[in-house]
Amino acid sequence: EVQLVESGGGLVQPGGSLRLSCAASGFTFSSYEMNWVRQAPGKGLEWVSYISSSGSTIYYADSVKGRFTISRDNAKNSLYLQMNSLRAEDTAVYYCARDLPAMVTFDYWGQGTLVTVSS
Amino acid sequence: QSALTQPASVSGSPGQSITISCTGTSSDVGGYNYVSWYQQHPGKAPKLMIYEVSNRPSGVPDRFSGSKSGNTASLTISGLQAEDEADYYCSSYTSSSPHVVFGGGTKLTVL
Numbered sequence: 001e002v003q004l005v006e007s008g009g010g011l012v013q014p015g016g017s018l019r020l021s022c023a024a025s026g027f028t029f030s031s032y033e034m035n036w037v038r039q040a041p042g043k044g045l046e047w048v049s050y051i052s053s054s055g056s057t058i059y060y061a062d063s064v065k066g067r068f069t070i071s072r073d074n075a076k077n078s079l080y081l082q083m084n085s086l087r088a089e090d091t092a093v094y095y096c097a098r099d100l101p102a103m104v105t106f107d108y109w110g111q112g113t114l115v116t117v118s119s
Numbered sequence: 120q121s122a123l124t125q126p127a128s129v130s131g132s133p134g135q136s137i138t139i140s141c142t143g144t145s146s147d148v149g150g151y152n153y154v155s156w157y158q159q160h161p162g163k164a165p166k167l168m169i170y171e172v173s174n175r176p177s178g179v180p181d182r183f184s185g186s187k188s189g190n191t192a193s194l195t196i197s198g199l200q201a202e203d204e205a206d207y208y209c210s211s212y213t214s215s216s217p218h219v220v221f222g223g224g225t226k227l228t229v230l
Contacts, residue, residue, distance in 0.1 A: 035219075044224040045157070045221045047210075047218065047220065050219070059217065062217060100167075103171055104151075104153040105153065105155040105170040106155070106165070106210075111164055112164055
């Protein structure tokens with residue numbers, strides 16, 4: 001069974017940093033592209049970042065470019081999102097999501113982790 | 120403002136059919152067949168319902184179907200059931216930044 005479990009969320013002050021993790025199991029993690037998608041309270045979904053299976057190709061949404069860094073450790077079956085210079089508008093539930101190969105679609109999602117940026 | 124435009128809400132009675140539209144541009148919906156639809160119940164993670172415009176993942180009822188015409192994609196749910204009440208989001212690959220864009224979401228109410 002495919003499982004994605006996010007962790008690392010919490011309350012952080014504006015300008016602070018946080019590192020999210022996503023532990024994957026039930027599939028060959030190293031063969032899949034992965035993403036982070038977020039959802040602000042009461043709002044819609046927003047794609048945040050993409051990383052290829054090897055980690056060689058990375059994309060970011062303009063709203064986080066230069067502040068967030070996506071990475072992965074295929075030996076540990078883990079996906080990460082390093083978030084720096086956090087702003088109030090980054091407050092959201094952050095989901096990791098697996099890419100359906102070559103389909104640019106997200107076939108499995110984690111349960112999400114809440115990041116709250118507030119003083 | 121979302122890159123793809125969806126109606127804020129739709130409603131229907133049990134057994135009826137409803138259609139949710141998703142309008143983009145030639146840089147996303149109109150230019151590629153990478154349109155997906157997700158269902159999200161309150162407090163839950165999104166669930167993939169349709170990918171590549173009209174394909175259903177294993178386990179998704181055939182009451183759910185997708186189509187596309189020009190820059191507009193559509194999700195149709197036939198034989199509405201109470202458990203279909205949820206938020207629905209479309210997404211598409213985009214050739215412009217960023218990599219994937221979502222619609223603003225549509226709240227489906229089953230009357």
